[in-house]
Each structure stands twice: as structure tokens, then as C-alpha cells.
Amino acid sequence: MVWQKPLVFCLFYWVFMRRLTQQVFFLTLEKASHLGGAMLLLIAVARLLGEAALGTYAYIIAITAIFVPILDVGLNTRVIRSVAAGNGTEALQDAFAFKLRFGPIALFLMIACAWWADKPADVVLAVFLVGVSTWAMSVGDAFNAVFKGVQRAGYSALLVGGTYICLTGLGIGAMIYGAGILGIAVAYTLCRLGFMVAAWVLIRRLGYEIGKMFRWQAVWAGVYFMPAVFFVGILLNINFLTADGLGAGAESGVYAIGYRVAAALFVLVSASLEGVLPALVGVGDNKAAFRQLFFRCCGVFLAGGILAVILVQLLGFWAVVWVFGTDYIGAVVAVKVLGWILPALLICAAGHTAMLALGREREGFVWMVCLVGVGTFLGWLGFGWAGAMGTAYAPAVTGCLFACVLGWRVKLAMNKKK
Secondary structure, three states: OOOHHHHHHHHHHHHHHHHHHHHHHHHHHHHHHHHHHHHHHHHHHHHHOOHHHHHHHHHHHHHHHOOHHHHHOOHHHHHHHHHHOOOOHHHHHHHHHHHHHHHHHHHHHHHHHHHHOOOOHHHHHHHHHHHHHHHHHHHHHHHHHHHHHOOOHHHHHHHHHHHHHHHHHHHHHHHHHOOHHHHHHHHHHHHHHHHHHHHHHHHHHOOOOOOOOOOHHHHHHHHOOOOHHHHHHHHHHHHHHHHHHHOOOOOHHHHHHHHHHHHHHHHHHOOOHHHHHHHHHHOOOOHHHHHHHHHHHHHHHHHHHHHHHHHHHHHHHHHHHHHOOHHHOOHHHHHHHHHHHHHHHHHHHHHHHHHHHOOOHHHHHHHHHHHHHHHHHHHHHHHHHHHHHHHHHHHHHHHHHHHHHHHHHHHHHHHOOO
16 A cells, blocks of 8 residues: 555664664763773873873873774774674684784884883883783774674673773772872783673674684775774874974873863764664665765764864863863863864764775775875974964864865765665
8 A cells, every 4th residue: 555665664764773773872882981981090190190190191092092003904894894794704703813913013013112212111011011902902892893793782882881990990999009000001901801802702602703814805905994983093193192292291291181082072972983884884775865874974973073062162171170180271272172173073984984885995095094194294284383282283174174075075976876
């Protein structure tokens, strides 16, 4: 009958969006627990150890985080997409084999950078410990990608949430006990190793097995699937390290707060991208449905970014003073300036995710590499113009430029669909 088709469509749409909403909720919860734990540790370091230790801690996190893409090279996102398409075993094995072999190389590079920067021996040791934990977390994230691909993000939220609850408790306990930065580094190692083991046990229950098969062609294919959050994270970390290096660490403590807050807000608002990608892949053959879902996601991200900017501008001063203390009042300006990165870079992330779903991962990768390159160059120029504050303006300017470019490329790609 005439009324049956609209009814069936509405029923399908309700079930589909309900599942996507659940995924978004759990993915946001996962990112919130991750970011909440990291922010609590940052606050604890600032309160318990002082500004000098805060700058050191921020350096350790930045220098290890910047090598995360070397350990990932897009393989986690490839696992999500492959599992969503029903053939994820091979992608998971490729990811595990690569991380197993190249983890020591990334770890060596982290330590070499700290040594080359002439950091004290205890800082180099802390970089080693946090580097080991970063390697373990990367392997665990490959296992965790399976849950996102099968749309069981509740497991992911439970694993990551539990990990960061333990990490926050152990890290703060280590500082109270007097272990300082090294105590925090040990907490990172123990908790992230636990995350990796727990994720491995759970994916085996779903019937997935890991192997040691290694294929270079899988790595090259995976590189193009690096998620947008990695590129944004790299850009922010490079800009922080630029300000730290060129400024000889003079303002590292206060600017560490600004960059951490900006990165946390970006990750939190964009958390649903790992759920949006399988959804876009699922409607890839329907041009109208793809367009509608993509523009809806852009609208949500833009609204979320603008809301975050408003909150940062209104509450930034009180949040910094109340949370970190009056000693860090200089961070207020950094937080407010870096908050402006959110709307434009969130649109860049949505555009990049759409490129992945459309099968144009190589083009999306090239544009995001260009974003990092241009943002790095502008950050270097900005420091010469206005010091660390000039560097802080660079990500927002870069984001506005590439939001336009990626939006234009996605529009062309969608128009070529049947």
C-alpha cells in the first residue's frame, strides 16, 4: 500500500539513528574519561609540583604524543572501516604486526629527542616510561578499534574509562607520596599495559585473533587512514614545542595549559567521528543520505565548536584561577586564544572523515599533511612576530583556510557519486 514505504523508511531511519546516537554517546563518554583523567593529572601537577614541573610534564606528554601517528599510521581507522564492512581480521592482524615491530623505533626516537634537547636524566627516563606506555596504548587501541567497527562502543568506553580512573588515582598518589614526575610515568606504564591486555582478552571473546603477519602494502594503505584528530594533535604539539624551544621554556607552564585545554575540547567535541565513519560508509551508495548525514555532522560540530568558544571566552578566567590557582593567571590569555581553533578545525575533521568514507583517503591525507605543514610554518612565523602568543594564533588561522579547502573537495567528491 502507499503508506507502507514511508513507514518502513521511518522505521529504518529511527533504528539507524538510534544506534548511531548510542555509538556517539559511548564514544563521547570514552573521550571524556580520557580527557578528564588527563586534565585532572595536569591540574594535580600544577597544584602539587609547581610551574617548573608542569612545563616538564607537558614536554614529556608532547614529545611522546607527537610520535603516536608513527605507531598508528592510520591502521586503527582502517580496522574500524574493515570491521564495519565485515572483513576486519586481516586489518587487525596488519595493525598488530606493524605496531609490534615499529614500537621500539618510535620509543628510540622519543628518547633521542629528549637527549638531543639536553633534558636532565630523570626527564629522559620519564620519557622512556611514558613512551613504553604510549606503545602499549597504541596496540590496545588497535584491539579497541574492533569494538568501534562492530558498533559496540560501550566496551571501548568501559576500557578507556577504567584505564584513566586508575591512571589518575595512581598518578596523584605518586605525587602525594613524593615520587614526582617519575611516579606519574610509572603509573602511565602500568595502567596502559593493563588496558592493552584487557582489550586483547575481550576481542578474543568476539572471535578475533591476532597474528604476526606483516605486509608493507597494508602499512602504506593504512597511512592514508590516519584520523583527523592525529593531525590536529600533531599541529598543536608542534606549536607548543616551537614556543617551548624558541622561548627556552620561559612560558611553557602557562602555555601548556592553553594547548592541553584546546586539544581536550577538540577531542571531546569530535569524539563521534569514529562512529560517524562507519555510518557514512553504510550509506555510501545513497548520495542523498550521505549528503544529509554529512551536513548534519558538520552542523553539530560547528555548533559544538562555537558553544565551546563562547564558554571559554566567558568562563576561561574563572576556570583557570579556580582550577589551577592564581599562579597561573597568565594562562588565561593562552586558553582564550587557543579556544578559537575549535570551529574551523572541527569542520576540517568532518571533511577529512567524509573523504575517508568516500574512498578518497589519499587526497584527504595530503590535505591534512598540508594543514600540519602550513600550521607549523605559521607558528614559527608567529613566534617571530609576537612570541608564544603569535604561535598560538597559528592553528586557528590554518584551520579557517583548510576548512574551506576540504569543504570544497568533499562537495566535488559527493557530486561525482551516482
